Amino acid sequence: MDASPVDVDLALVGGGGAASLVLAALDRHDLTGLRVAVVDPVHKRGQDRTWAFWGTPGTDLDPLLSASWSRVEVVTPAGRRVLSLDPLRYAMLRSGPVYDRAAAAERRLGVVRIGAPAGALRDDGHRVTVHDPHGRVLVRAGWVLDSRPRPPERPGRTTWLQHFRGWWLAADRPTFDPDRAVLMDFRTPQPARGVSFGYVLPVDDRYALVEYTEFSPALLTDAGYDAALRGYAARLGLDLAALRLREVENGIIPMTDGPFVSRPSPRVVRLGTAGGATRPSTGFTFAAMHRQADQVARALAAGRPPVPAPAYPGRHRWLDAVALRALDRGHVGGVEFFARLFDRNPPERVLRFLDGTTTPAEELAVMRSTPLLPMTGAVLGDAVDRLRARLRRGPAPGGAAEAGPGGSVGPTGGRTG
Template sequence: TWCFWEKDRQSPFDSIVHRQWNQVYFHGTNFSSALELGPYSYKWLRGIDFYTFIKTDLAKNPNITFVQERIERVKDTPNGGFIITEHNQYLGGYVFDSTYSLKLNLPDCHNLLQHFKGWEIETDVPIFDPNCPIMMDYRVEQRGLGVRFMYVLPESPTRAMVEYTIFSDKLLPTTEYDAELHAYIKDFLKISDFRIEHEEFGVIPMTDEPTPSLDGEHVFRIGTGGGYVKASTGYAFQRTQRFTRELVKNLVTIGKPLPPKRSLKKRFKDLLDSTLLNVLLKSRASGKEVFTALYQKNPTPRLFAFLDEDTTLMDDLKIMSTVPLGAFTAGLFDALRKKI
């Protein structure tokens, strides 16, 4: 499952968007509200629909071959990118490698995991409001380091995806995810009788570990290992579209699929990501407090643009003025110290 927002433009995946909304609920510290999204739409895309769509589209091209083998090594050579699998060897002019694993233990980096478990549930009586999902619900118990929240994606009055999400340094026992989901469905959604139709589980690294996109002249890292995940939120779907469009544009225009340049603006955005990670890891302020302040004190369209890294310096300063000042000042200087 992917959830993302888009602004006033047609997406290449609009035909397979499962649901979309123009407002979302937010529940935080002494603040609950339905938030209007302005020019944005909040969209839900199911993984199975995305994979089917992409595979069907690629199958129309006779120059594309699908090969499924276990990759043992990817390396750069003078003649191109070289892939060694359990059965074969392949040489390409360029190799786009999404298999690179981040270390996630470098002492001068901030490392969290975003992990989540979701149940798609069905009820016999109408419970859900299909016109407005719950984007973040921080009323759940916050236990220890990091952030915990629920979100609810309604398909119909009787069916919804209920997801438990945690930002922390360690995964939980399976039984804890299940217990928290049960408690939320019972205590907050007021549902006592339901059926679990589908389950999902995932882990996304939230890290400011350096992620060089180039691994030689002919090997380009993409995806998580290429730095496509936004460190402070774990969002990657829209960033992946932007980054890969840039690769293709450069391949067509200059003959080489160079990644986007790391501009001064991008460096500043990365510093803000590191600052938030520092605040959460050092428990300078609770994640519940931080995200409540962001959603309560900022227009949602401005906040979405900020999270998309599509804001001006003035917009960034306005948004940062709404978070706990002491915690973020300390986090900023500590993050800078680690990078120097």
């Protein structure tokens, strides 16, 4: 790499899923005149993760999907429900095609790739300099999109993790139902504090991802995840001795009401989990990243700053904080909470609520379907905690504001997110 800094219009710091979606969106909007650089010591390739999300068919992602389903199952100890998602669909996307598409976009756009780790970003309000960890300037850019993982600005009142392990299992004979996915199967042993479930995403009748997931404050050991998966496979009637384990996937996603600042300085925008794209109550991230990548490209194509809208409305972050508090304090059981959501609402409404795209009227309907007294207690407790935190911190002009039912989080002078 040349020792002299690169001058570009846009620098992507971090080259994972969020940056890959941005590159594809820039290419889709034919922004070939834009000078772009990617700063990341690792050039992502191959299968290192699987994203599952819901949305409407007919998007740019359709050619990349491994599978999609118009029906899913939700299973509780009380029974099994098969839900029709029309007009939505639940889809599975592996990382390999996303990275391949981004690499092709890089070539067409003439992107400069800098294979070095990024350190500090220095923003003078006109240009941003991207430094390496030793202070050397790597890039000067008009705008920086930073997708490097980072913790929230300050600890949340509730901090959980979505943590999981999945096995890609192959069979020699028809074993799985390719027409429907198991979205949540709550017949797994429930942790003392939290909620667990299994799910099954079949690519075809002989190949599927079988996964065990927990929403809880603490991780399991490797042996704990494997034991949970063996138990869930037995619950499904799968003979593991007759199946081949092709791949293992692990993941840890933050579930916290701590604020993530999406615009830390005038010309730096954070994407991915660091920019608030992860829904705190569910861990879903991909759909928000995809929406924001398209917003970035549309803005640049129109000559506007590449600042996407907030990933979720402020009222959703408040609802997430209340739900996390209710689960964490034991006001409501996790299985009961999710079972009631699906029992008392149309599936399409629940899925859009979990993804953060419902209207206020729909959210009121969803709230009415949850246990009233426990959730009221969680609302009051959350309000008291917010007040105490605000009194401890005192007024903070120019800082990030706390999100409430009608508010949003964002630094002074920037777009909220």
